[in-house]
Amino acid sequence: MTKKHDIFITEVALRDGSHAISHQFTVEQVLKVTKALDEAKVPYIEVSHGDGLAGSSLQYGLSLTNEFDLIEAAVSACEYSKISALLLPGIGTLQELKQAARLGIKMARIATHVTEADVSAQHISLSKELGLETVGFLMMSHMAPVEKLVEQAKLMESYGADIVYVVDSAGALLPFEVRERISALRQNLSVEIGFHGHNNLSLAMANTLVAIEEGATRIDGSIRCLGAGAGNTQTEVLVAVLERLGIQTGINVYKMMDLAEEVVAHILQKPQEIDRDSLVLGYAGVYSSFILHAQKAANHFGIDSRDILIKLGELKVVGGQEDMIVDIAAGISEKKLLSK
Ligand SMILES: C[C@H](O)CC(=O)C(=O)O
Ligand SMILES: [Mn+2]
Numbered sequence: 001m002t003k004k005h006d007i008f009i010t011e012v013a014l015r016d017g018s019h020a021i022s023h024q025f026t027v028e029q030v031l032k033v034t035k036a037l038d039e040a041k042v043p044y045i046e047v048s049h050g051d052g053l054a055g056s057s058l059q060y061g062l063s064l065t066n067e068f069d070l071i072e073a074a075v076s077a078c079e080y081s082k083i084s085a086l087l088l089p090g091i092g093t094l095q096e097l098k099q100a101a102r103l104g105i106k107m108a109r110i111a112t113h114v115t116e117a118d119v120s121a122q123h124i125s126l127s128k129e130l131g132l133e134t135v136g137f138l139m140m141s142h143m144a145p146v147e148k149l150v151e152q153a154k155l156m157e158s159y160g161a162d163i164v165y166v167v168d169s170a171g172a173l174l175p176f177e178v179r180e181r182i183s184a185l186r187q188n189l190s191v192e193i194g195f196h197g198h199n200n201l202s203l204a205m206a207n208t209l210v211a212i213e214e215g216a217t218r219i220d221g222s223i224r225c226l227g228a229g230a231g232n233t234q235t236e237v238l239v240a241v242l243e244r245l246g247i248q249t250g251i252n253v254y255k256m257m258d259l260a261e262e263v264v265a266h267i268l269q270k271p272q273e274i275d276r277d278s279l280v281l282g283y284a285g286v287y288s289s290f291i292l293h294a295q296k297a298a299n300h301f302g303i304d305s306r307d308i309l310i311k312l313g314e315l316k317v318v319g320g321q322e323d324m325i326v327d328i329a330a331g332i333s334e335k336k337l338l339s340k
Contacts (some may be wrong), residue, residue: 002109005179005219005245006217006247006248007031007212007218007219007242007248007249008043008044008217008219008249009042009043009044009216009219009235009238009239009249009251010043010044010045010046010084010107010194010218010219010220010221011037011042011044011045011046011220011221011222011223011235012028012046012196012220012221012222012227012232013033013073013223013224013226013227013235014034014046014047014070014133015046015047015049015050015052015084015085015086015223016050016220016222016226016227016228016231016232017050017226017227017228017231017267018048018049018050018063018224019050019051019227019228019288019289019291020225020226020228020231020268020269020272020292021085021267021268021269022061022225022292023049023050023056023060023061023062023064023067024063024064025063025064025070026064026065027065027069027070027073029267029325030047030070030073030074030077031073031074031077032045032075032263033223033259033263033264034073034074034077034078034083034247034272035077035078036078036082036255036258037071037081037223037259038078038079038080038081038261038265038267039252039255040251040252040255040256040259040299041080041081041083041250041251041252042235042251042256043079043081043086043250043251044081044082044083044084044107044116045074045078045081045082045083046083046084046085046086046109046336047070047071047074047083047084047085048066048067048070048071048085048086048087049061049063049067050228050289050320051085051087051088051091051289052086052087052088052091052092052111053067053085053086053091053092053096053097053099054091054092054093055088055091055092057068057091057173057311058259059254059322059323060091061292061293068099068100068141069174069242071083071085071103071104071105071309072103074302075103075104077276080115081105082105082106082133082158082313083105083106083107083208083242084105084106084107084108084109085097085100085105085107085109085113086109086111086137087100087108087109087110087123088111088114088319088320089110089119089120089122089123089284090119090320091320092123094122094123094136095125095302097123097126097127097130098126098130100167101127101130101131101132104302105132105198106132106133107132107133107134107135108123108127108130108132108133108134108135109134109135109137110123110127110134110136110137110156110161111125111137111138111139111150111164111167112136112137112138112139112145112248113138113139113140113196113318113319113320114138114139114140114141114143114144114148114149114159114167115143115144115148115150115152117136117138117152117153117155117156118155120136120155120156120159120161121155121159124136124156124159124160124161125159125160125172127160128130128160130245133159133163134160134161134162134163134339135162135163135164135194135218136153136156136157136161136163136164136165136167137167137196138152138156138164138165138166138167139163139164139167139169139287139318139319140167140169140170140287140318140319141167141168141169141173141181141283142168142170142172142285143285143316144172144319145317146180146181146184146294147184148164149181149185150184150186150188150189153188153189154189155187156213157189157190157191159189159231161209162191162192163191163192163193163218163337164185164189164191164192164193164194164220165193165194165196165218165220166181166182166185166193166194166195166196166211166216167196168195168196168197168198168204168207169196169286169287169288169289169319170200170229170284170285170286170287170288171197171198171199171200171201171203171204171229171230171282172199172200172201172280172281172282172283172284172285173197173203173207173322174203174207174275175203175206175207175210175253175293176248178197178207178210178211178214179210179213179214180303182195182210182211182215182216182217183214185234186214186215186216189278192193192217192218193211193215193216193217193218194216194217194218194219195207195208195211195212195216195218195219195220196219196220196232197211197220197232198227198228198229198230198231198232198281198282198288199229199230199231199232199233199234199274200229200230200251200274200278200279200281200283200288201274201279201282201283202284202285204230204231204232204233204234204284205233205237205238205241208221208231208233208238209241209245212242218230219233220233221233221234221235221238221239222234222235222258223224223235223236223256223259223260223264224236224264224265224268224270224272225272226268227272227288228289228291228315229244229278229281229286229288229289229291230272230274230275230279230281230282230288231256231276235256236253236256236259236260239251239253239256240253244246247307253317264284276306277294277305277306278291280309280310280313281307281309282312284309284310284312284314285313286309286312286313286317287317287318287319289311289319290309290317290325291309291321293322293325293326293331294309294312297325297326297328297329298329300326300329301329301332301333302333303329303333303336307332308325308328308329308332311328311331311332312324312325312328315328326340
């Protein structure tokens with residue numbers, strides 16, 4: 001690990017963490033957390049529904065609070081930090097992107113499944129026209145071979161993305177797989193590379209450090225692991241580890257520890273740990289945000305949520321196919337009844 005990297009961290013708890021609390025953030029929570037993150041000098045803070053702008057729906061989960069109110073509150077609380085919003089083309093549209101820009105976001109992250117970068121062209125180019133720093137966010141990166149990932153990342157770069165992220169949505173990548181992916185992107189792209197991990201296999205920190213070693217300069221974390229599944233790379237821990245490594249993030253680690261302990265811990269519905277369901281996400285390569293949907297369906301049909309998650313992994317179900325979760329649960333339940 002060399003000291004030459006200057007890492008820019010994006011705190012994603014107020015977006016990825018939305019999945020973990022069924023999209024129930026309040027304006028008061030967002031104000032309190034963004035103000036403290038701003039004081040800790042976190043460069044970027046992402047705020048939106050867990051599934052990005054316009055995610056609030058029966059398919060993905062209804063938000064308690066309109067995300068534009070949350071974005072507006074976050075922007076008003078920040079003097080230093082820049083607010084980012086996530087958008088998945090097809091869920092969010094150009095209209096929501098314009099609305100978020102009007103409210104003062106400074107970065108837009110356009111997310112697609114790892115093999116579907118071509119659907120991001122319009123959104124990336126509008127984001128650039130709006131003067132936003134623009135990220136291409138390749139989700140479920142474990143599902144594509146390295147060559148495919150490079151091809152898709154190059155598409156995002158060609159549309160104008162300033163940064164392209166390897167997104168380990170399932171927390172399924174092993175450190176050597178992160179190494180080969182980041183290294184291949186570094187060799188083939190001119191733009192900055194980012195990494196977004198999930199901790200389902202307890203590898204988020206290790207994978208993040210490998211990504212940094214290979215040249216990633218944009219890193220996501222969620223404070224107190226407030227993210228989907230077992231959460232993301234834990235931001236306050238990452239800041240401390242990077243400080244020990246002599247890598248500057250500009251973030252005040254004490255302030256992050258206080259925020260994690262005194263505020264974010266109380267937002268969590270239960271402490272973030274790797275339980276059997278989140279472990280299965282990483283083990284079977286399943287989209288982390290499916291976990292609560294699968295648990296709900298398991299309760300409804302009286303079956304084991306792990307069976308649903310394993311099946312989702314076998315069928316290679318991807319983000320956007322949340323309705324499949326109930327179908328799969330109904331199928332498992334029917335089979336169970338017939339076998340009695
Ligand atoms: C919409 C997803 O939650 C985006 C993300 O954070 C991931 O794929 O991981
Ligand atoms: Mn995520």
